[in-house]
Amino acid sequence: MTPAQRKFLKIVKDEHYFDKDSKILLALSGGKDSMTLFNWLYDLKEVLGIELGLAHINHGLREESKFEEIALREMATKLKVPIYVDKFTGEFTEKNARDFRYQFFEKLMIGENYNILLTAHHQGDLVETVLMRQITGRPLRSLQGIADRQPFAGGQLIRPLLKFTKEELDAQIYYEDSTNQGLDYFRNRIRNQLIPELTKENPQFSQSISDLSSEIKKALAVINQKISELEIVDEKISSKKFISQTKELQHFILQAFFAQYPEIEVSKKKFAEVLHIINRPQQYFAKLNKEFYFVKTKDFFYLEKIQVERENSIEIVSENPQDESFMEVYLPLEGEIEIRKRQPGDQILINGHHKKLRKFFIDNKVPLKARENPLIFVDKKLYAIVGLACSDLSKMLKNDKIRRILWVKPSIGEEINDARKKS
Numbered sequence: 001m002t003p004a005q006r007k008f009l010k011i012v013k014d015e016h017y018f019d020k021d022s023k024i025l026l027a028l029s030g031g032k033d034s035m036t037l038f039n040w041l042y043d044l045k046e047v048l049g050i051e052l053g054l055a056h057i058n059h060g061l062r063e064e065s066k067f068e069e070i071a072l073r074e075m076a077t078k079l080k081v082p083i084y085v086d087k088f089t090g091e092f093t094e095k096n097a098r099d100f101r102y103q104f105f106e107k108l109m110i111g112e113n114y115n116i117l118l119t120a121h122h123q124g125d126l127v128e129t130v131l132m133r134q135i136t137g138r139p140l141r142s143l144q145g146i147a148d149r150q151p152f153a154g155g156q157l158i159r160p161l162l163k164f165t166k167e168e169l170d171a172q173i174y175y176e177d178s179t180n181q182g183l184d185y186f187r188n189r190i191r192n193q194l195i196p197e198l199t200k201e202n203p204q205f206s207q208s209i210s211d212l213s214s215e216i217k218k219a220l221a222v223i224n225q226k227i228s229e230l231e232i233v234d235e236k237i238s239s240k241k242f243i244s245q246t247k248e249l250q251h252f253i254l255q256a257f258f259a260q261y262p263e264i265e266v267s268k269k270k271f272a273e274v275l276h277i278i279n280r281p282q283q284y285f286a287k288l289n290k291e292f293y294f295v296k297t298k299d300f301f302y303l304e305k306i307q308v309e310r311e312n313s314i315e316i317v318s319e320n321p322q323d324e325s326f327m328e329v330y331l332p333l334e335g336e337i338e339i340r341k342r343q344p345g346d347q348i349l350i351n352g353h354h355k356k357l358r359k360f361f362i363d364n365k366v367p368l369k370a371r372e373n374p375l376i377f378v379d380k381k382l383y384a385i386v387g388l389a390c391s392d393l394s395k396m397l398k399n400d401k402i403r404r405i406l407w408v409k410p411s412i413g414e415e416i417n418d419a420r421k422k423s
Contacts, residue, residue, distance in 0.1 A: 001043075004168050008040050008160065012048065017149070017158050018116050020049030025114040027105060028054045028083075030068045031180075033120035035171035037161060041118075042079065054083040055108055057101050061092065061179060068175045084108050094185060100365070107362045109153035117153070121146055122161040122169065127209045128190050135190075141220060141255050145213035165206070223252045235260065236300035243279055250275065261303065264289060291372070305341070314339065314374045314386055317407045326407040329390055330397035333404055335378040342375055348382050349392040357385070373410055386410055 001009075011017075018024065026041065028034045041052055054076055058069045069085060076083035086104045090096055105117050126145040133142045149158045161169075183189050199205045226249060230241045237257060242250060254275055258266050266274070270288075277284050277296060284296040293304045317326070331337065346357045355363075361371045366388065376384040383394045387410045397403045 002170065004036075004164070004170055005040050005043065007164075007168075009044060009047070011163060012160055015148070015160075017160055018048070018050060021051075022049075022116050023051045023053070023114045024116045024118055025053045025055055025105065025108055025112070027101070027117065027119045028056050028072060029120075029177070030056070030072055030175040031120075031177060032169050032171050032174040033122055033161065033166070035174040036169040037118065037120040039171055042081070052081055053108075053112065053114060054081055055105055056083060056085045057097075057104060058085060058087045059092070059097060060087055062177070064175070064178075071175070082112075084112070094187070099367075103362060103365055106153040109155055110359060110362065115155035117155065117157045119157065119159050120161055121159045122164045122166060123206060123210050124166045124191070124195075126162055126213060127195065127206045128187055130209055130213050131190050131194065132186060139255055140216060141252075141259060143213060144217045144220065145210070220252070220256075223249070224256065227253050227256055236302040239278060239296065239299060239301055242301070250278075254278070261292070264292065264303075315409050318405070319407075320405075321407055323407075326409045327384065327387060327390070329376060329384040329406045329408055330394045330400070331376075331378050331383055331404040331406060332397065333402050338377040338380070339374050340377070341372060346375065346382060348385065348389065350389065352392065360389075376406070376408070384408070 024041070026034070026038055028038055038054070041048070041050070045052055054072070056069065056072055058065050073083055073085065084104075088097055088100050090100070108114060109117060130143050130145050146159060146162060148160070148162050149156055151157075179185075180188060181192065183192065195206065202208060226245075230237055230253070232238070237253075242253060245253060254271065258264060258271075266288075274288075274294060277294070278301055282296075283298060284301075285293060287306070288294040288303065291306055293306060295302055295304050315326075320328075342357050347354045348357060348360055349355075350360065357371075360366075370388060373388055374386045375382055376386065381393055382391055384390045386408050
């Protein structure tokens, strides 16, 4: 066992990243970092008592991608390790590629019963991330860097190499992505220009940034302890308790409050406005964005999800509008119609099979925003996802003379996804 492997084994055990019998899916790019992590896991799989599978995305940006995919498949077959491969589709941006990868990983975690996803992010990735966030003016909370673990797809996403430098990674066979050496992307400019120049000034620069990130994490843990002393009931914070804190602590408490809603982006101006509203004696109720109201009562402040009927986010007509942007939905003549957002456990009958909406969205790569499109129910049975798909229940009524027909479409600009065509 090499010194690096011993360090890896100690970290895995000390941090209790996974137990025996864990079923682990490793995101394998083919680069030195992920190939190193694969080698260590494969060599130690008996000691760790784990089952291992691989997930690879061919981004198709380089001619070499085809060769690399074939080589990884051959390696996995030779070592008898399951490998799952998908090819990126759509317009390539860093965000689109990342969303595509994690939707693929989520689908595999659920469909193949993996309980842990591992990625090979190392100290260099953490340093790059902190610098990118600092340069773009992100708040202190975001400078904690990359979390070593977080919930994902019913299991966990774990990054066990964050305490390793690039130099400690020892894979002998790996595939270098030439696009990483360019300057087209922000992260590449940080990696290839900024960090080398700063390292000339301080050879321990990367370690210093990593240490700073750790200190920020500890400082925020103290703040979070203070937050836990507030009266928080059903995600509502006591206005009186909040106002009794210092202005500085109020700032961080409100940051932590918004951090519970990662889908919300609050500008500095809006943040200051909300902070001012909380400190005023008046009650308040207004839109924060398209999805949430900010509410301040006499006793509490909180966010309230905007419901379909309040947002008026669906257009419904009962006569054919002769407009292809509308979806035709067939409903039974009798029964109570309900229109609402999705809830945990909602299912749709598609092609003769009941499928949870969560899995339907993953299988059809439905964008996260479109997953909140309104649903149409009759007597608690789902007939349509507006702008996306009609269920078999609706389709079976197409030739039935005793029926209702509604023409519907989202009215807030959601795009009709390919899932509608596929279903």
